[in-house]
Structures are given as structure tokens and as C-alpha cells.
Amino acid sequence: MKTSRKSLTEIQQGSPEASEKNLPKAQQRDSAGLIAGGIAHDLNTILTLIYGYSELALEGLDPAGENYRNIKKIIQSADRAKAITGQLLSNDREPDQARMKVPVRDALRETLEFLRPLVTDRIIFREEILAHDVCVSANPVQLYRVFLNLARNAIQAMEAGGGTLTVTLDTRNGDDVSTLPDGKQAADEYAVIRFADTGPGMDGTTASRMFEPFFTTGKQNLGTGLGLSVVSEIISSAGGVITVTSKKGRGTVIELLIPSHG
Amino acid sequence: MPGVMIVEDDLSLRELLREALEKRKYTVVTASDGREAMLKFRPSVIDIVVTDLLMPEEDGLSVIMNVRKIKPETKIIAISGGGKAGPGSYLNIAKTLGADQVFSKPFLPSELVQRVREILG
Numbered sequence: 001m002k003t004s005r006k007s008l009t010e011i012q013q014g015s016p017e018a019s020e021k022n023l024p025k026a027q028q029r030d031s032a033g034l035i036a037g038g039i040a041h042d043l044n045t046i047l048t049l050i051y052g053y054s055e056l057a058l059e060g061l062d063p064a065g066e067n068y069r070n071i072k073k074i075i076q077s078a079d080r081a082k083a084i085t086g087q088l089l090s091n092d093r094e095p096d097q098a099r100m101k102v103p104v105r106d107a108l109r110e111t112l113e114f115l116r117p118l119v120t121d122r123i124i125f126r127e128e129i130l131a132h133d134v135c136v137s138a139n140p141v142q143l144y145r146v147f148l149n150l151a152r153n154a155i156q157a158m159e160a161g162g163g164t165l166t167v168t169l170d171t172r173n174g175d176d177v178s179t180l181p182d183g184k185q186a187a188d189e190y191a192v193i194r195f196a197d198t199g200p201g202m203d204g205t206t207a208s209r210m211f212e213p214f215f216t217t218g219k220q221n222l223g224t225g226l227g228l229s230v231v232s233e234i235i236s237s238a239g240g241v242i243t244v245t246s247k248k249g250r251g252t253v254i255e256l257l258i259p260s261h262g
Numbered sequence: 263m264p265g266v267m268i269v270e271d272d273l274s275l276r277e278l279l280r281e282a283l284e285k286r287k288y289t290v291v292t293a294s295d296g297r298e299a300m301l302k303f304r305p306s307v308i309d310i311v312v313t314d315l316l317m318p319e320e321d322g323l324s325v326i327m328n329v330r331k332i333k334p335e336t337k338i339i340a341i342s343g344g345g346k347a348g349p350g351s352y353l354n355i356a357k358t359l360g361a362d363q364v365f366s367k368p369f370l371p372s373e374l375v376q377r378v379r380e381i382l383g
Contacts, residue, residue, distance in 0.1 A: 041316060044343030045272050047368035052278045055370055082368055085343075 040088040043081065050078045077114070083141040099238075101135045101261050102143055104191050108167055111147040119155055122162030130170040134191045137261040142234045149231050150195045150254055157199030157252065168194040177241075177257060187239065187259035196253040202246040210244065264382050265289040269299040269313035269325055270341075279312065282371040283378065296320025300328050310337040310378055315356060326359045337381045339374070343367035 054075050061068040112125050119125075136143070154165045174186035202210070211232040235242050240258035266288045270276040273294070280290045291308065293299035297320045299313065311329055315322035322340055329336050340356035341364070353364040363377055 041343040041367075044367035045275055048343075048371075049272075049274050049278060051368050052275075052282065052371040055372055056281075078368065085368075 036088040040085040043085045043088075047078050047081055047085070051075065054078070073114075080141060080144065084145060087142075099137050099139055102138050102140045103133070103135050104143075104169055104193060104258075105129055105132055105134070107140065107143050108147055108169060108193065111144060111151055112167065114148070115151055115155065120162075123155055123158055124164045126164055126166040128166060128168040128170075130168065131191070134169065134171050135261045136191050136238065136258045138234075138238050138258070146231045146234050146256070147193070149228060150256075153228065154195050154197035154199065154252070154254075157197055161199070163198035163251070166194075166196045168192070168196070170194075171260060172257065189260045190240075190257040191260045193256040193258070194253060195255075196251065198251045201248045201250050201252055202244075203248055207244050207246045207252075211242070263287050263289050264309040265291065265304075265307040266378060267291045267293065267299060267303060267308045267311045267313075269293045269296065269311065269317070269322065271295055271314060271317040279371055279374065282375050286375055286379070288378070296322065296325045296328075299325050303329065303332065305333040305336075308333075308336060310339065310382060312339045312341065312374065312378070315340055315342040315353070323355060323359060326356060326361055330360050337362045339363045339365060339377065339381070341365040341367060341369070341374075 054071050057071050058068060061071070108129075109127070112127065116125060151165065151167070157163075158165070170192045172190045172192050174188050174190065177186050177190060211228045232242060235256055235258065238258050240256055243255045243257075244252065245255070246252040266283050268276055268279050268283070268290060270279065270292070271294050276292050276294065280292055283290050289307065291302055291304075293302050295317045296313075299311070300320075303311075311325065313322040313325045322342075326338055326340065329338060338356075338361045340353060340361040342353050342356075343366070353361075353366065356364055362381055365374060365377070
């Protein structure tokens with residue numbers, strides 16, 4: 001089987017930062033900060049509208065009714081987006097301080113539950129939960145964001161022809177992990193989260209670049225292409241690894257290994 | 263009824279805040295930027311100004327300074343969604359210039375209305 005397999009370290013070695021060697025680091029950070037601030041400003045205005053009209057829509061509704069619950073979910077989604085724009089604007093991102101023990105199964109199920117009403121009947125979700133109690137040390141908002149980005153990517157890959165997204169949760173002993181970057185010490189145990197789609201798959205070039213900031217094939221509706229680069233950063237900061245296996249015509253499998261906690 | 267001026271460059275948000283305040287019987291005047299705000303500002307009508315900080319033409323910081331010159335007792339609420347220096351910096355400057363209250367976007371319009379009510383007493 002012809003595959004394109006990249007470790008996180010290999011993906012990061014191809015990042016734009018490495019190609020902008022002539023720019024002072026401080027200038028690169030300032031530019032990135034300007035972009036992030038501008039995006040966050042516009043997003044925060046839009047979020048205020050979402051909150052405002054949701055609030056108006058709730059007036060007069062029966063709290064036990066379906067419409068009330070659906071609008072509450074809109075507000076919950078806006079809360080998550082608010083947390084993300086807050087991170088964009090934060091000059092002192094200290095992700096370690098915001099970490100906690102997060103049950104992975106719950107985060108995965110919440111992601112799929114959020115996405116289920118948004119997809120057509122041609123796209124099927126399958127869950128394979130083989131490790132029900134595994135937890136990781138992570139910021140729950142960031143973890144949700146990772147799962148959401150990967151699931152959305154898979155869904156978008158299958159939009160044209162339909163297909164199945166299989167989400168698997170399992171554990172793996174640290175001794176059995178062979179994809180760690182050189183010099184990185186293995187944890188005792190890892191949570192293994194796999195997103196497998198039956199979409200068209202990717203060629204080697206696309207697979208190797210998919211986690212680069214601003215990279216987009218143009219076929220996706222991912223806006224600026226920041227989503228997957230943020231995914232790789234979040235997983236890396238959690239001590240984890242991402243591997244991508246893809247073949248044209250055979251779909252894509254993205255596997256996350258994150259040290260388990262507790 | 264007390265008069266509120268809303269200074270916000272986003273049309274949809276401007277109208278949402280107008281609707282939220284008019285529902286509570288406030289007299290509302292809107293402006294899309296600082297320049298328009300100062301053309302429309304009437305000391306006899308406006309008791310409180312709610313201004314976004316980052317706007318084209320003239321920004322909210324100049325609105326605060328100009329309003330303070332014309333009618334110093336006007337109450338001012340500054341709002342911001344972020345930007346070059348992050349929401350913290352712009353909002354802190356707004357406080358230094360005399361804003362009575364600062365709000366970071368996103369917020370619930372009902373929270374803003376409640377704050378207007380509290381400030382005006």
C-alpha cells in the first residue's frame with residue numbers, strides 16, 4: 001500500500017517559520033500578532049451578533065422546547081469561539097496553566113454530537129471506543145478544537161461523494177510507540193485517537209504540508225488555513241504526535257498519540 | 263427618556279444594540295465612526311455614549327476625548343474586540359482617558375443594557 005507517513009517533527013520542519021530565516025524572530029511574532037489581532041477583532045464583533053440575536057430568539061420560547069435547546073447550543077458554540085479568539089489575543093499564552101484532566105471519550109462524543117446535525121445523510125459517523133476511561137492532560141477547549149478541525153476536514157473531504165468517518169479511541173503502551181521524534185522520551189501510555197475517512201485521499205505533497213500555517217488546497221472551506229497548523233501546535237504542546245496515512249482513492253487516516261493522564 | 267449614542271462601524275451590531283436599547287425605551291442615536299459621532303452629538307440629548315474603539319475615519323479614543331471636552335459629565339462606555347495591542351491595552355487607554363466602563367467583545371447586549379441602566383442610575 002502506497003502511503004504518505006509523516007511524523008510531527010517532519011511536518012514542523014517544513015513550516016513557514018523555517019523558510020523565513022531572514023526575518024528577525026521578534027518581527028515575525030509582531031506580524032503574526034497583528035494578523036491574529038485583526039482576525040480576533042472581526043470575529044468578536046460577529047460573536048456579539050450571534051450572542052445578541054440568540055438572546056432575542058430565546059425570548060418567549062418554552063425552555064423545555066427543542067428550539068430553545070438548539071439556540072442554547074448556538075450560544076455554547078459561541079462560547080467556544082470566544083475562548084479561541086481570547087487565545088488569539090492573549091500575549092502570554094501559557095497553555096500549561098489551563099490544562100486539566102480531560103476524558104477523551106467525552107470530548108470526542110461532544111464533537112460528533114455537534115457536527116451530526118450539520119452533515120448530510122450521505123456522511124456516516126462511526127465510533128469505535130475501545131478505551132472508555134482514558135484521560136489526557138490538556139486544555140479542554142483546545143482539545144475540542146483539535147477534534148473539531150480533524151473531523152471537519154474529514155467531512156469536507158467526503159462532501160462530494162459521501163462516505164464514512166470512523167473515530168477510534170484506544171490506548172497504546174509507550175514501549176509500542178515507534179513514531180516519536182528522535183530524542184523524545186516515550187510516556188508510559190498513550191491515548192490513541194484516530195480519524196479515518198473514506199474520502200478521495202491525498203497525494204504525498206498535500207499530506208506533508210497539511211499542517212503548515214495558511215496551507216490550503218483551495219477546495220476546502222477552512223478560511224485562512226490556520227486550523228490544522230493550530231492542531232499540530234496543540235498536540236505538540238501536550239507531548240503528543242500526529243501521523244497521517246493517506247492514499248489517493250483510499251481515504252485518509254489521521255492518528256493522534258497523546259500521553260494519557262491518570 | 264435618557265439618550266444613548268452608539269458609535270460602532272459594524273452596521274449589524276449597531277442596529278442590534280439600537281434595538282436592544284430602544285426596547286428598554288431609551289432614545290438612541292447611532293454613528294458609524296468617530297467623525298459622524300461628533301457631527302451628531304447633542305449635549306442636550308445624549309446622556310451616555312457607547313463607543314467601539316477600533317473604527318475607520320476617527321476611532322473611539324478620539325470620541326472619548328471630544329465628548330469629554332464638550333460635555334464632561336457625559337457617561338461613556340468603551341467597547342473593543344481586540345486588535346493590534348489586544349483588547350486589554352485599548353480598553354486600558356480608554357479608562358485613562360475617562361471612560362466610565364469598558365466592555366470586551368463579545369458580550370450579551372442585555373449585559374450592556376444592564377450596565378447602561380446602572381450607570382445612569
